[in-house]
Ligand code: AMP
């Protein structure tokens with residue numbers, strides 16, 4: 001049996017090269033960018049008017065002129081007009097190009113317009129040279145990198161990509177993943193179990209958790225039979241980059257998964273970790289490159305193993321990995337066995353601190369307790385008393401909120 005840290009190292013020794021694919025801009029949200037997005041023009045691409053009003057030449061005002069003759073109107077989307085002489089102004093709308101000869105915008109709110117045919121504008125405030133103009137190239141210059149590869153694409157990135165004319169984007173192609181639930185007692189979600197059966201929940205939980213990386217796993221079920229397990233896994237090892245199994249890795253008479261995987265020459269890197277829950281976790285890799293995560297079947301165990309091991313590993317593949325946040329225990333906690341204990345906790349934010357309140361359930365089969373909690377707090381082996389106020393790594397499965 002190995003430690004949590006050793007298991008993590010062995011898992012991190014294995015990696016996958018993720019391929020790329022092109023997706024349309026409208027479907028790129030949440031994907032991970034695999035190219036550099038550069039400014040195709042200056043940002044903004046011209047001296048942009050930022051208020052509705054009049055465009056003037058500041059020097060005219062400086063020389064004592066508060067009145068301007070309005071010589072025309074320029075909407076957003078029109079080529080720039082030219083101010084004929086310094087006492088003239090052009091009415092301009094937000095988003096218009098600054099007219100030639102003008103350098104300053106006076107908003108309608110602080111001018112008075114008089115006259116019918118020879119309309120004049122009188123300034124009622126002291127302007128500042130250059131006000132209300134967003135000068136060409138002040139945000140980014142043409143050719144500048146705006147979004148780097150391995151950025152997760154959110155609404156701001158999509159907007160920038162649209163601005164530079166990218167209607168398709170090169171993004172990371174998610175790996176092919178199979179989730180295999182094992183167990184004679186399992187029936188499909190849409191079936192009515194007999195009294196001695198249960199619906200398979202792990203596959204659904206794990207599939208949902210993988211959506212964060214836009215992975216669309218294929219789901220399988222195999223019964224507890226060595227030959228059937230071996231036959232099924234042989235095919236899956238050829239086709240998928242990652243196999244995630246649930247169940248069949250413990251000491252039970254019908255736990256055939258380790259044996260089947262070893263018959264198929266999947267190299268075992270470890271079996272069993274000094275932890276609770278999730279002790280029987282089995283991890284290996286195949287010469288085809290496929291990486292195999294075989295989690296124990298108890299729903300809390302498999303979900304904990306997913307959050308503690310598979311999720312950080314996937315985040316590394318997508319270069320999105322961040323070390324876990326540290327959360328503060330809100331009460332003393334005692335755990336006797338010399339194992340790393342992953343306590344289920346409810347998380348609250350309190351003026352910048354993350355508070356972790358233990359939510360004790362009824363063991364690793366109690367999947368309803370996962371609903372009441374937000375994550376797992378990693379309490380190390382080698383001690384059995386954990387005091388209120390101490391900080392421990394948090395593996396949260398929810399977005400932290402205030
Ligand atoms: P195992 O690891 O196969 O010994 O299973 C441990 C416990 O987890 C048993 O009570 C199983 O019925 C349960 N279990 C196994 N697989 C699943 C699954 N896919 N969904 C829900 N519970 C499961």
Ligand code: MG
Pocket residue numbers: 182183184224247248297
């Ligand atoms: Mg089983």
